[in-house]
Amino acid sequence: MAVRLRNATTGESLPVPPTIGTGRKQRTRFDETWRQFRKNKWAMSGMVLLIFLAFVAIGADFVAPEGLDDQQLGRRFLAPSAEAILGTDHLGRDILSRIIHGSRLSLSIGFITTSIGLVIGGGLGAIAGYYGGSRDQFIMRIMDVILAIPGFIFAVALVTALGPNLTNLMIAVGVNSIPYFARIIRSSVMSVKENEYIEAARALGCSHTWIILRHVIPNAFAPILVQATLRIGDTIIIAAGLSFLGLGAQPPLPEWGAMLSGGRQYLRDAWWMATFPGVAIMFTVLAFNLVGDGLRDALDPRLKN
């Protein structure tokens, strides 16, 4: 039985289009996606890795052998050994512990920056795609302008202007994602809005905002979810790159890019300082890429090979 939408003026009820999260039809689509996803062993291994990372990040205080700033100047530059599995840094801090505490930062950076891009960029894209016309022109020309500046370079300039710290880093990387999501969501919205059920809703006198939020966005959800997952991986790399240039987290925060950058000057004598944070970044981004790919294949079987 389909969900019914009651028209406020006439009291008539109408069949409404599929939207995620409500109704039986939805559940079957979700089930189908999950079934597809589960069959994909790459995607599943990414999922497992991601869940593992999430547990590590949430339970960092319990999982990590030491705190994030436990300096022991008596044991600087210990090579990986039983005492410190991944070695110690120039202040005698346990690198494994710092990487574990740092997972919180990297995951938050990934989620927050992507959310900034998704909400602002998505909003702008939805408006542009739904209304079209001059609003579309205006918004998308601004997006073109931002896109004309290579993203990383734009972020460098922006963080420098705002002042290098974690918050501003996230703002810069988030702003960087805005045009990216604006474009994707605009085109999804444009294809969705041609559907009959949108016309029907409009004919019934639903407000534009209602239509966008209730019908258009949920139906453009699949590609957005895929792109957002893949984007999280990208933003983690961009953020680490900015930190590497000294434009990121303030010490003693164990941000992976900053740890890597700090280990660079000791590369010849303490290779572990720069190596392991990089490995951590790589596996985290890998997890998001695997899950993103898997979602794309599961949600859009046409793309599946």
Add this chain to the structure above:
Amino acid sequence: MKSRTFILLAVVTLSAAILIGCAPSEEAAVAESHLIVANFAETQTMDPRAVEDTASHWINNQIFDGLVRRTDDMGVEPALATDWSFVDERTIEFNLRQDVLFHNGVEFTAEDVKFTYETLLDRSLGFAGRSRLAMIDVENIEVIDDYTIRIPTNQPFAAVLTYLAHSSSLIVSKAAVEEHGADFGANPVGTGPFKLSRWDRGTAVHLERFDEHWRGPAQVEQLTFRGIPEGSSRTIEVETGGVHVAQQIPETDFNRLRESSSVELYEYAAMRLHYILFNTQAEPFNDVRVRQAISYALDIEELAEVAYGGAGTPARGYMNSSIWAFNPDVYMYPRNMDRARELLAEAGYSDGFRMTMTIDDSSPRQTIAEIMGSQLRELGIEIDIEIMEWGAYLQMTAGGEHDMAQLAWLASTGDPHHALHPNYFSGNIGAANRSYTELPELDELLLAGVREPDAARREQIYREAQELISGFAPIIPVADDREAVGVRANVTGFVPSPSGYHMFHEVGLN
């Protein structure tokens, strides 16, 4: 139609090959009298008046001469001037060498000196080196004849010669500046032992021997400065023979080069002091007891060792210890946590407080800030570390918006006036006096010191000044800088200069 793909691929590959092939091939191996030097940054310009960075100054010192120059023990010796005398307490008269040619073949005269200083100090030209010679009364520079010139100062200035020996005071060719105008920095003409042959921007500056140099030709025919910003890359280059001399070897590589048979490590004390500073006019640091408490709480030896390693020795006083008139007897606040707690309690901060340590992105400063954060936690003092870009950092600390910060001071003239006056004279608040020190007695001493012509009395004045500073504790000195140059064993005649501007006139290759 089907061949289109191939054409496409072929075009891409071919154009790439052409582009790559265009890369200028590096100087074939190393000609016998071609010395290659690794500088720690690329040069900005070869106009000595326009730069304030040591990497460019080093190169400029090979191309230009000053009236006088620093000796290796930081005295002053004749260069383009043969001798000098004070006409009155404000005016110094120089006799100039009569056998000096510029690289363009034009003879050097007093007019070039006058022109150099007049343009350097002309505010409308905006040269960065201007403030270094701000004491010169430029309106009244007087050319007596081609080889005699009188240079007056605005007020009696005992240390004027050391300032004239500074790299900002190198003499440029008037004729060449008038010919090249704004492009002089890419077409430098001086009297030094080397002249520019080619500048590969961003990569290297190639100099060649100037055979008519007044001290006789240099040992090597060609001298190349490569800009290699990454410290360990400089070490690897000098170890593997890619360069003969590598400036500023990172401290982590000192031992490796000390043990090397093919490379010799020259270590020397540089005239720079690394220090932590308080804003002495901001709560709670306007209370001297708080400043003293923090001074007692830090282990300077440990900070210096961890942050600077071999590239610094723990500070011994309130200016760099290799500068003349250094006072080794000043009180240095040994580590004493009980005394620190007492002082904090007296000041009303027994529970500690929260403060911000502002730094630029230098890695030893980050290390110091992190260790301080952990050491001061014992006193209940919480430190937030704020990193800023250099320009914003300088502006903010000059404006007094900081709690604590870290800086280094290089008294490159080697004179105590240069070491103390900028940092502690109240008139320099808003400029280099970033601790906002305001002590009338100290101001008097610093003014007396620069006027006093008698060396022994001057020394006494500056020693007293350092004691006053110690009691006021506006800074926590951390380390005297040590630098090291890696030089391959087949290089002869290399003598490191404490200024860091090692000269290559007498350096040869075996």
Add this chain to the structure above:
Amino acid sequence: MIRYIFKRLLSLIPVLLGATFIVFAIMFFTPGDPATIMLPQDATAEDIAMMRDFLGLNEPFLVQYRDFLLRLAQGDLGNSFRTGQSVLGLILSRLPATMQLATASLVIAIMIGLIAGVVAAVRQYTVWDGGAMVTALLGVSMPNFWLGLMLILFFAVFWANSFGYTLLPASGYGTMQHMIMPAIVLGTAHAAFITRITRSSMLEVLRQDYIRMAKAKGLSPFKVVFVHALRNALMPVVTIIGLRFGVLLGGSVVTERIFAWPGIGRLLIDAVRAQDYNVVQGIILTYAIIFSLVTLGVDLLYSFIDPRVKVRYR
């Protein structure tokens, strides 16, 4: 076609102007100022004010931006605050190094990516396919500055520590050897992307009837794959190369910094730090122009690869 190109070029102008405006605004509102950085640490407030005046930094924002536009209209990008040299000259002297690096890494990426992608598609579900996909996934997930450090660690540091000489120079510019590590670092992520796209695009094409037909006709498998299939699978590959060219340019900034490569990327970071507005502005404009031209080039390539696209021009 010419008219189309002309129209596209014309439409670039407002975008580029918009980009200069954004960059100008960002730099203008950055705390600190170039005068402070250029002068010695003991410069007085008066010295700094004088220098600001000299550099024209005391003018209001819009006046400065207008002056910039007026100069730009005459092809003048202004002079570097730090060194007084012309920005255009500075960029032109550094641009070849960046272009060499970008081209070299793109060529490496295209060659590796196409070959690996085609092999993976033709040998689907074999070890070849799995190996190529795992490698590509790692390549996409790896930060390039980390890869750079790892290469230096192996080819320069490890080698120098063990054998007393370096296999590849850790930094510098001029010879083929200097180019290898930076080009690999910059090209890896792109090789990985191209591999993935080529593979999926090839798989789709290989299923088409005309490929089966070609096989059935007895054409050599090599010819079928590389002539018929690859050509038709190339379109999405070209798209991804064009789209990701901006990422490549951004990546070159970090790569140039790690390897002391004398391109405009390193110049840009230095200029951003020294707040040398004119240089920053000039370089970002250069990047934007290159990127826009590449995008245009990619669009034109479509018609070269797939003649049906030509219809769009009218």
